[in-house]
Amino acid sequence: MLSLRAVFRGKRVALRAPRVSDAPRIVEIRSWSIEFLRPWVPVPGPDELDVPLARARILRDRRDIRADRHYRFCMTLGEDGPVIGRVALTQVFRGIFQRAALGYWVDVEHHGQGFTTEGVKLALDVAFRELGLHRIQAAIMPQNAASLSVARKCGLQHEGRAARYLQIAGAWQDHLLFAVTAEDWPAAPP
Structure with missing residues (x-):
């Protein structure tokens, strides 16, 4: 089981479980990035744009981590820096x-910087090395060049195309399906 206190450090960013104290920041960056993200993500729910509801969502996210259901990480600048986005294994x-x-x-301010x-x-390293997962899948809209590049x-x-896969911006959108397995992950232990 992954500890809620675990921090996974990279060169410039870190991943960690969300904290209730992150709610104002998450609402802030989702609000100022709403137009930037609109073409690519589902319409934000009230728990993404309202601080008290965001706090309740974070508590659910933390329960989901403890239950091994979903891992919705906060991505921060460095280990102690501000939240700049989310990466989720759901x-x-x-x-x-x-x-x-x-x-x-x-968020829009940190887009395009790697x-x-x-x-x-x-x-992905957490998925394969810490959680022992075998396969990670992603669905990406064909016109989302930045996400395809990532x-x-x-x-x-x-791996293929899924017709009318997710409802984005009020319409059912086709998505391209991508995946990687533990055997193909470069950082996976032998």
Whole structure:
């Protein structure tokens, strides 16, 4: 089981479990990045734009980590810096699957600087080395060049296309499916 106190450090960013004290910052960056993220992510729920509801969501996120269901990490600048985005390993299935879905976003101020790629690589390392998962999957809209670039830089392989896969910006959108397995992850132990 992953400790809620664990911090996974990269060169410029770190991943950690969300804290209730992160709620104002998360609401702030989701609010100022709303137009930037609108074409790529589901319409934000009230728990992403309201501080008290965000606090309740964070408490659910922490319970999900303890229950090995979802790992919605905060991505921070350095170990003690501000939250700049989220990287999530959700829909964890154990048993014969040992898989999770990968999702990520960064605020508009930190877009295009390589932070998301570093955060996703950290999350994949956690998935394979700490959580013992076998397969991580991501679904990305074909026109989302930045997210496609992150997936490819992180070693995810294109596996196909899913028609009308997720509702984004009020419409069912096709997504490209990407995945990486423990055997293909460069940082996985032999």
